[in-house]
Amino acid sequence: MDEGSTNTPERGGHGMEVGHVPVLLKEAIDFLAVRRGGIYLDATVGLAGHSYEIARRLGAPGRLIGCDKDPAALEIARARLEPRTRDWPQVELRHGSFANVGDQFEPGTFDGVLADLGVSSLQFDTAARGFSFQADAPLDMRMDPQQERTAEQVVNHLDERELADVIYEFGEERRSRRIARAIVRSRPIRSTAHLAGVISAAARPMNQTERRIHPATRTFQALVFSIFK
Numbered sequence: 001m002d003e004g005s006t007n008t009p010e011r012g013g014h015g016m017e018v019g020h021v022p023v024l025l026k027e028a029i030d031f032l033a034v035r036r037g038g039i040y041l042d043a044t045v046g047l048a049g050h051s052y053e054i055a056r057r058l059g060a061p062g063r064l065i066g067c068d069k070d071p072a073a074l075e076i077a078r079a080r081l082e083p084r085t086r087d088w089p090q091v092e093l094r095h096g097s098f099a100n101v102g103d104q105f106e107p108g109t110f111d112g113v114l115a116d117l118g119v120s121s122l123q124f125d126t127a128a129r130g131f132s133f134q135a136d137a138p139l140d141m142r143m144d145p146q147q148e149r150t151a152e153q154v155v156n157h158l159d160e161r162e163l164a165d166v167i168y169e170f171g172e173e174r175r176s177r178r179i180a181r182a183i184v185r186s187r188p189i190r191s192t193a194h195l196a197g198v199i200s201a202a203a204r205p206m207n208q209t210e211r212r213i214h215p216a217t218r219t220f221q222a223l224v225f226s227i228f229k
Helices: 025-032 049-058 071-080 098-104 121-125 151-157 160-171 176-186 192-202 217-228
Strands: 005-011 017-022 039-042 063-068 090-095 112-114
Touching: 025 049, 025 112, 039 049, 049 063, 049 071, 063 071, 071 090, 151 160, 151 217, 160 176, 160 217, 176 192, 192 217
Parallel strands: 039 063, 039 112, 063 090
Antiparallel strands: 005 017
16 A cells, blocks of 8 residues: 655655655655645645645745644644644644545636645554554544544455455455455454454465565555545
């Protein structure tokens, strides 16, 4: 699963620790070519790694809008985007999905839009949210804890064919049907460790290339994106 960031801390202006550095931060910001005084949208604000750099370049005449489905991420972003100098843009943070921003703003509103899609280290590192099989946790995997659908519901309620299609479509897992069959036979599955064990038994690595990643990686990816869609 693509985390979209590293865990290396970065220092911002005035010694502020911005947090982990998003992958290709410099390249993304350079390509965005932020114009001082413009209006920019960070559609997946996350921990504000990109937004902080955008804000620095916008200055007081500018406006930055950030969206994220994860309330925990928004709390961190809000603290990190507090004005650091007098030359700081207006910052507005909204709880919501990047998929809906087109319904909220008129065409031509923004001088630039950034969306860094994927799961962040905030979600992976919080074991209780169930995004990772590195620690045992409930099968949750929701970006937004307020939404109803969880990974546990997908794993335990879809029929075998539907589950295989989800694993293949969103995880590109070629052994999707074998994995789906094993999951259905092992129901109910309530935890990440139980699910990872079932998948590992059903899809043992056959060669050195397959041994480089955990057998459950693609299925976990598929579950995250099936809920996220």
